[in-house]
Amino acid sequence: MASHEGKPIRVALLGCGTVGTEVVRLLTDQAADLTARVGAPVQVAGIAVRRPNKHREVPAELLTTDAEALVASDDVDVIVEVIGGIEPARTLLLSALRAGKSVVTANKALLAEHSAELFEASDASGADLYFEAAVAGAIPLLRPLRESLAGDRITRVMGIVNGTTNFILSGMDSTGASYAETLEEATRLGYAEADPTADVDGFDAASKAAILASLAFHSRVTAADVHREGIASVSAADIAAAKALGRTVKLLAICERVPIGGADDQTTADDGEGISVRVHPAMIPTSHPLASVHGAFNAVFVEADAAGEMMFYGQGAGGAPTASAVLGDLVAVARNRVHRGRGxxxxxxxALPVRPMGQTPTRYHISLDVADRAGVLSQVAAVFAEHDVSIAAVRQEGRVDDASLVIVTHAATDAALRSTVDKIGGLPVVREVVSVMRVEGEEI
Amino acid sequence: MASHEGKPIRVALLGCGTVGTEVVRLLTDQAADLTARVGAPVQVAGIAVRRPNKHREVPAELLTTDAEALVASDDVDVIVEVIGGIEPARTLLLSALRAGKSVVTANKALLAEHSAELFEASDASGADLYFEAAVAGAIPLLRPLRESLAGDRITRVMGIVNGTTNFILSGMDSTGASYAETLEEATRLGYAEADPTADVDGFDAASKAAILASLAFHSRVTAADVHREGIASVSAADIAAAKALGRTVKLLAICERVPIGGADDQTTADDGEGISVRVHPAMIPTSHPLASVHGAFNAVFVEADAAGEMMFYGQGAGGAPTASAVLGDLVAVARNRVHRGRGxxxxxxxALPVRPMGQTPTRYHISLDVADRAGVLSQVAAVFAEHDVSIAAVRQEGRVDDASLVIVTHAATDAALRSTVDKIGGLPVVREVVSVMRVEGEEI
Structure with missing residues (x-):
């Protein structure tokens, strides 16, 4: 077996923010270890940045503003991209892959939109494309999905993959405060960005869900395929309703196999399987392992036919954890170059079809303020029956003038559940729909 | 890049018990998926068994009693070994690797004793050696350690890696019953084997600890290097003492970096680092994520400099979970053959030295029955001071005739802690040493 043992692997770094700086630091501090693990020294050939004069803890002589020239340089074997966003990252990485240079990227948005194109370029030249850091930071998750479980049939991936929203929901749960107040606090403490849209509206989690679904189900899934609901509409009443039921609210990324076919199916496929890929807040039991994942930590549950249930837990963001994932990939692609391997x-x-949210089976929790008089429950129950939605549990509590009615359903299509809620909201006996939330995660 | 795409990968299975049967079933049921994932069909060329007439759910025409001939066959590319034990597995796998055949094994005992020899044979021919199923069943753990964290510096691996002992300790904790009673129950329910020695005396966990330490610390560690204590001496009093402190008792496999040097050091190394690799029961806080791992489930905590804390959780044993891990490895080695890659x-x-247990820093919990009179605490405390062991917490409770004294120490060498306990046990004021147990896992 031919080997390039000894010849240095030259790395071009694109971007030098928190993660990039940490990557350079680790490459320097652990140089001897990395050389031993790779079989050759791993050296930084250059670092492309937009503002070379900004203060950074990296050697100034490595900085350049000409990313294209750096990527094209004959002195570069591997590209590490930590710029983020679609362009110029996409163009730079396509050039690199087409030129046979291995790519390591932490760019979830790019992967969630353009992975097909990137993989085509990778396949054409035989260059590696690795992206462990794009999902769940330091947690080894993509390699287990792509490789360890490659002989199994994954049925479900469900996780907390965004630290900002998890911090906010944890805060609302422990203080009883509103979403707006808690977001303000999170921003003040640096847990939310000045413009929190990407996090709180679920865009970040949706990109990660698309990547996870692609790997788990061997199908192309892009961010546009992901049903996405953020946490801005989660109210203190929702959190309180969850608590009353021994549940807590989490923003979940859920990727699962769902049967295609049946009365509600509007797709053209006759039978076979589809997948549901979605991001939305949901109530989970406080006894569920995901319920105790707080703050910036991420955790992902994976279910597979033979392996059963697994959980992966760790730091989902931050310079050092993300850099750890980048370095792991960098060692892999560098080893592959030294030993002529291939990732x-x-x-x-x-090529499983993504099923629309309306056709996805879900369960709802519904909390109502109703008039406290005979026949209310039968009127409400009739609406459920009409939509073929089966009720799993009901709790009715009388008060002075009115009553509260809490209903948890069995699984039904999301469309049927939505119609049921709409119609119930219009019943004269229903004074207010206090809280509506999906329910996930049976107790294990 | 040359490719063998299309040419079938021929697999020889050594052993056909629960795991082997499940491997054959998955290879058959998922044939189309595996072909797509590997880039070539994966076919069973033969199955070596000792008793071909035993009833099995596999095609009888594949069975042979001549394992050597099967391994040597030109018709075989990959060997999957699920016999267990040292011989004949060792000789068969060495022959296979020397002949350039890829090996997938679930054999922890073999890996923990002979991995150096196996890797030498693998390196000489360039054949792959994979063994994910050897530790923690279905949980993707070895691949993350070997690959995902290859760019980081792992400082600690601590986990529950034996389901039988975990089942027994969980049972003792929930019922208050003795070890002997609970072992009997576990045997009756099939959670413990008729001869439970390998599990309850910690041999199984020690093999796994050796494998984990080797990978985490890039050093050769064998089962003989592992300090091993089983659970047979864990008493109902130990469990009760743990409960009183908000702790629970688990059998832990612990691999960690420890400093070398200092007054207690008896090694010849002047400075630098060593590792501690050990298996013993320990008290952990009930709030620690490992505390809620029950029954046959396994979970492993990993700490690394950049990545921080991670946890991996899932089914640690059983035919299907173990087969899932074997299949994942099989897909990897088959892909490598198709695409001329290399694991x-x-x-x-x-080559970090393994430090003896006596020099390993640990913490102790000690529960004593003492005479209820003035000066007892000062006599006991004097013994700690004499051994340079610092006390973290003390609780004294008077009763009619005597008193109980519970002490939790700060970290000290295990040898100093043992000497302290021995000397305290001999004090006239100490009526009984009720419970002595190591303490691990600060609250996180």
């Missing part, structure tokens, strides 16, 4: 390719052979 | 090699460059 896993795109695996999209299954 | 990770042995990484033992760091």
């Amino acid at each position: 896993p390719r795109e695996s999209a052979y299954a | 990770p090699r042995e990484s033992a460059y760091a």
